[in-house]
Amino acid sequence: MLIKLTGGTVYDPAGGIDGQVKTLYVQDGRFIKQPPADMPVDKEYDLKGKVVMSGAIDMHTHIGGGKGNIARMLIPEDHRKDPVYRSDITRSGCGHAMPSSFTTGYRYAEMGYTAGFEPAILPINARQAHMEMADIPILDKGGYVMLGSDDYLLRMLTAKKDQKAINDYVAWTMNAAKAIGVKVVNPGGINAFKFNQRQLDLDERNSHYQVTPREILQVLATAVKEIGVKHPLHVHGCNLGVPGNVETTLDTIQGIGGLPMHLTHIQFHSYGTEGDFKFSSGGAAIAESINKNKNITADVGQILFGQTITASGDNMRQHANHGFANPNKWVCMDIECDAGCGVVPFKYRDQNFVNALQWAIGLEIFLLVDDPWRVFLTTDHPNGAPFTTYPHLIRLLMDKSFRNDMLATIHPEAQKMTTLASIDREYSLQEIAILTRAGAAKLVGLDDRGSLSEGAWADITVYTEDADREKMFEKPDYVFKDGELVVVDGKVMHSKWGTTHIVTPEWDNSVEKDLQKYFDRFMTMKVGNFKISNDEITEDGRGSLTVHSLNSVS
Amino acid sequence: MAEITEVPSPFCGIGTDDLSIQVDGLSLKVSENGCAVNTPAFEQAITDTSARVGGKEVSLEVAVTKAAELLRVSNQPVIGGCATDVNGMRAVMAVADKAGAVVDNINFTGARRNFLALQDTGWMNTTLAEIKNRCDYLLVVGVDLEGFAPRFFEKYLWNKESMFLEDTSQRQIVYLGKAPSGDASTSPAGAKAKVLQCADADLPEVMEVLRALVKGRKIVAESVCGIAISDLQMIAEQLKAAEYSVVTWAAGALNFDQAELTVQMLSEMVKDINTMDTRSSGFPLGGKEGDQTANQVCGWTSAYPARAKFSAGCPEYDPFLFDSAVMIENGEADALCWVQSFNSASVPPKTELPSIVVARSGMVFDKEPDVFIPVGTPGIDHTGHAYRLDNVVAIRLKKLRDSGLPSTADVLNAIEQAL
Numbered sequence: 001m002l003i004k005l006t007g008g009t010v011y012d013p014a015g016g017i018d019g020q021v022k023t024l025y026v027q028d029g030r031f032i033k034q035p036p037a038d039m040p041v042d043k044e045y046d047l048k049g050k051v052v053m054s055g056a057i058d059m060h061t062h063i064g065g066g067k068g069n070i071a072r073m074l075i076p077e078d079h080r081k082d083p084v085y086r087s088d089i090t091r092s093g094c095g096h097a098m099p100s101s102f103t104t105g106y107r108y109a110e111m112g113y114t115a116g117f118e119p120a121i122l123p124i125n126a127r128q129a130h131m132e133m134a135d136i137p138i139l140d141k142g143g144y145v146m147l148g149s150d151d152y153l154l155r156m157l158t159a160k161k162d163q164k165a166i167n168d169y170v171a172w173t174m175n176a177a178k179a180i181g182v183k184v185v186n187p188g189g190i191n192a193f194k195f196n197q198r199q200l201d202l203d204e205r206n207s208h209y210q211v212t213p214r215e216i217l218q219v220l221a222t223a224v225k226e227i228g229v230k231h232p233l234h235v236h237g238c239n240l241g242v243p244g245n246v247e248t249t250l251d252t253i254q255g256i257g258g259l260p261m262h263l264t265h266i267q268f269h270s271y272g273t274e275g276d277f278k279f280s281s282g283g284a285a286i287a288e289s290i291n292k293n294k295n296i297t298a299d300v301g302q303i304l305f306g307q308t309i310t311a312s313g314d315n316m317r318q319h320a321n322h323g324f325a326n327p328n329k330w331v332c333m334d335i336e337c338d339a340g341c342g343v344v345p346f347k348y349r350d351q352n353f354v355n356a357l358q359w360a361i362g363l364e365i366f367l368l369v370d371d372p373w374r375v376f377l378t379t380d381h382p383n384g385a386p387f388t389t390y391p392h393l394i395r396l397l398m399d400k401s402f403r404n405d406m407l408a409t410i411h412p413e414a415q416k417m418t419t420l421a422s423i424d425r426e427y428s429l430q431e432i433a434i435l436t437r438a439g440a441a442k443l444v445g446l447d448d449r450g451s452l453s454e455g456a457w458a459d460i461t462v463y464t465e466d467a468d469r470e471k472m473f474e475k476p477d478y479v480f481k482d483g484e485l486v487v488v489d490g491k492v493m494h495s496k497w498g499t500t501h502i503v504t505p506e507w508d509n510s511v512e513k514d515l516q517k518y519f520d521r522f523m524t525m526k527v528g529n530f531k532i533s534n535d536e537i538t539e540d541g542r543g544s545l546t547v548h549s550l551n552s553v554s
Numbered sequence: 555m556a557e558i559t560e561v562p563s564p565f566c567g568i569g570t571d572d573l574s575i576q577v578d579g580l581s582l583k584v585s586e587n588g589c590a591v592n593t594p595a596f597e598q599a600i601t602d603t604s605a606r607v608g609g610k611e612v613s614l615e616v617a618v619t620k621a622a623e624l625l626r627v628s629n630q631p632v633i634g635g636c637a638t639d640v641n642g643m644r645a646v647m648a649v650a651d652k653a654g655a656v657v658d659n660i661n662f663t664g665a666r667r668n669f670l671a672l673q674d675t676g677w678m679n680t681t682l683a684e685i686k687n688r689c690d691y692l693l694v695v696g697v698d699l700e701g702f703a704p705r706f707f708e709k710y711l712w713n714k715e716s717m718f719l720e721d722t723s724q725r726q727i728v729y730l731g732k733a734p735s736g737d738a739s740t741s742p743a744g745a746k747a748k749v750l751q752c753a754d755a756d757l758p759e760v761m762e763v764l765r766a767l768v769k770g771r772k773i774v775a776e777s778v779c780g781i782a783i784s785d786l787q788m789i790a791e792q793l794k795a796a797e798y799s800v801v802t803w804a805a806g807a808l809n810f811d812q813a814e815l816t817v818q819m820l821s822e823m824v825k826d827i828n829t830m831d832t833r834s835s836g837f838p839l840g841g842k843e844g845d846q847t848a849n850q851v852c853g854w855t856s857a858y859p860a861r862a863k864f865s866a867g868c869p870e871y872d873p874f875l876f877d878s879a880v881m882i883e884n885g886e887a888d889a890l891c892w893v894q895s896f897n898s899a900s901v902p903p904k905t906e907l908p909s910i911v912v913a914r915s916g917m918v919f920d921k922e923p924d925v926f927i928p929v930g931t932p933g934i935d936h937t938g939h940a941y942r943l944d945n946v947v948a949i950r951l952k953k954l955r956d957s958g959l960p961s962t963a964d965v966l967n968a969i970e971q972a973l
Contacts, residue, residue, distance in 0.1 A: 073853055076871050085866075099857065128948050131948065334679075522687055522717050
């Protein structure tokens with residue numbers, strides 16, 4: 001099957017192409033160079049005047065795993081506002097804040113996304129995460145396995161096990177849980193909450209283990225680097241949402257000593273304590289620090305106004321914030337000596353000072369970080385807003401006058417507390433392609449994705465140029481997944497199944513002996529039954545695994 | 555003959571995965587770590603191997619075609635039971651979506667008590683390993699825990715070692731409402747559980763008083779429903795003094811009107827304790843007949859728990875209106891599909907409606923259904939996944955023998971294709 005995409009204006013940062021008119025060829029799912037003249041073209045698409053990018057990649061979106069399903073169960077009233085009807089080719093479902101799995105896949109694809117990564121896979125809940133994601137059509141998926149509050153690691157740290165042993169444990173867990181990255185959430189804090197600690201600052205000790213978040217970050221960031229995993233340690237820092245946490249975040253950046261580190265939903269960690277309401281923007285300071293420290297990447301976790309639901313592994317902070325639940329219902333769980341979760345519905349309001357300033361802080365960070373390869377477009381779906389708000393967010397970044405019009409409508413005191421109005425930057429199409437495609441693929445560590453170059457898989461989105469960027473990005477003309485046309489004019493026309501992206505770093509077999517003892521003594525399942533086998537992903541005939549390369553390990 | 559070890563069970567709900575099972579052809583024998591629930595469930599022999607239409611043995615293909623035909627001409631089919639593994643439930647959802655059916659899990663009327671509380675105010679809950687390693691005080695409300703899961707105490711409370719308790723035999727166990735049926739709750743050191751008995755229907759009042767006492771409210775009465783206030787006061791103090799108390803209940807056992815309010819009362823009490831400078835968690839018991847599995851899979855594919863209707867072309871949820879038993883009784887359904895992969899004693903409700911039964915081999919009917927398709931049991935005849943009661947852990951079920959029986963997913967997917 002040879003497909004010709006003729007004459008589109010191509011934005012392919014990975015291939016160094018910035019808005020040039022180009023014809024692309026796709027054969028059997030991948031891009032090829034110009035084919036021999038005698039090879040017949042099976043299908044040609046005339047893309048003259050259209051904008052062509054690779055399929056977008058959401059590198060941090062809560063689309064699979066237990067807390068998301070708790071979120072779904074918690075808010076039937078939200079689903080009722082957005083029923084999704086079945087068609088001959090698509091399944092029914094519900095949308096809005098926490099959509100059903102099928103709807104998640106269709107709606108992402110209809111916005112031109114072709115991959116999403118679940119950032120918080122508890123090892124013990126990894127099966128569920130993969131099973132849910134297996135029911136997300138069209139998208140490729142994958143996830144980051146959560147460590148740092150698991151008793152096994154904390155016991156290792158208390159016992160002063162060496163870095164090599166920790167590397168083996170991290171690599172073993174990534175294999176067992178089928179992950180492509182490692183995440184830490186409120187390092188050690190979820191564990192400390194089980195010992196009735198209600199906060200844990202960067203240098204505060206877990207009352208049982210006497211370990212600090214700083215130590216946990218250090219050993220995990222080192223492990224991720226030393227086992228060759230390309231995606232840097234994915235960090236949801238201490239003190240989420242706490243006024244003054246900008247200092248913790250700056251300290252976290254400094255303290256990691258140059259190791260690769262990704263700070264996620266950094267907006268929620270960029271708050272000062274100035275002003276009449278003792279809540280202010282740390283956006284500029286955070287952006288400056290990111291600009292200076294080239295080892296740091298961040299996604300923003302932008303909030304947008306309206307009803308959503310927050311679902312996080314950080315039950316310590318979620319419990320602290322349960323008073324803001326809207327509607328007033330919430331769930332916290334302690335989970336299997338592994339981690340925890342907290343689910344709190346939220347309604348961000350533009351006339352609420354704090355919410356309004358949160359909105360502005362996120363945008364400040366987007367606009368003040370210089371290097372688009374080190375900042376990523378997320379709302380931390382569904383925590384800051386549902387992923388379906390991305391086209392609106394893109395318009396805020398690309399259109400200064402629109403942004404300032406919006407700014408003029410938020411809480412007046414929040415307007416005074418942000419420098420947003422003075423920031424002239426408007427993102428270019430190429431920069432958006434970096435944030436949502438090339439940069440994301442590079443950060444996650446995907447080989448052959450996020451690019452329109454020869455050899456890459458043909459995930460393609462085609463837009464009609466429109467000065468209203470929200471309109472442009474919410475309804476692509478075409479979306480191709482692995483070279484198959486799946487969306488036309490913003491509607492799914494054909495459904496298929498994506499792959500699961502993983503890495504398989506090596507570990508020393510001896511680690512499993514200790515783990516077996518630990519499982520037999522303290523856990524509630526056998527270690528052999530804990531590990532996810534390949535056939536669990538592939539046996540239904542729809543799923544597949546794609547193993548990505550590692551950095552060479554010295 | 556072969557012995558398979560570390561076999562996980564989908565039957566007991568607590569995710570036991572240390573069984574050893576001897577396999578001799580099609581016959582299974584639990585050789586280690588069996589219990590009153592798991593052993594008979596594993597050892598049950600295969601009787602039916604072939605599908606029937608109108609009581610006559612037919613090929614699987616003929617049965618599937620007939621089933622699809624019955625669903626196709628139905629205006630409002632209901633899929634009851636929904637007691638199966640993850641892939642079986644995925645297939646249930648696909649059939650329901652296409653046929654416009656109601657999906658209703660067999661235990662939902664019990665589980666509804668939890669969902670109503672969850673969807674009104676939420677809760678703070680925990681999981682088995684946290685209980686095993688942390689729980690120093692267990693309050694059991696309205697359920698005979700060892701009757702529910704015979705090995706619960708042995709595995710999760712009287713475990714010899716725990717990470718955070720010096721001596722697990724010092725854990726305190728208190729029963730409120732039902733008394734235990736045996737001695738499983740007696741600690742290895744010989745300490746008997748404290749039992750404050752009352753009738754199930756009195757639990758709302760007793761729980762209300764207990765929560766009031768936890769919150770430091772003054773109670774003037776000296777007793778409530780036969781329980782001395784001083785005893786409840788003691789429990790309130792102990793809950794607050796414990797480092798990690800756990801309050802457990804089984805929604806299915808709270809068999810009285812508006813029991814959701816009792817679930818809510820105890821869940822809110824747990825939340826209260828967490829504001830009193832200590833930790834506490836709830837722990838709902840369930841996980842049998844694939845109930846958590848049904849709710850999880852229905853949850854992610856439709857966004858609602860497993861009592862949902864698809865006849866409008868989109869999922870709708872109503873925990874009362876879409877009760878399949880009530881719909882059948884009221885004449886609101888015109889076809890029944892009963893899915894029961896685990897328990898051949900769990901027969902469909904009596905009805906004159908056209909009926910399709912996809913169930914574990916060995917089911918005996920008073921009235922032969924129009925279509926009966928015997929299927930393999932997940933975790934015996936084929937691999938699969940099932941959720942344990944704490945909803946977090948999906949266990950990987952093993953295939954133990956080669957019976958040739960199709961899986962529930964195979965059958966339902968074929969029906970969906972034929973629709």
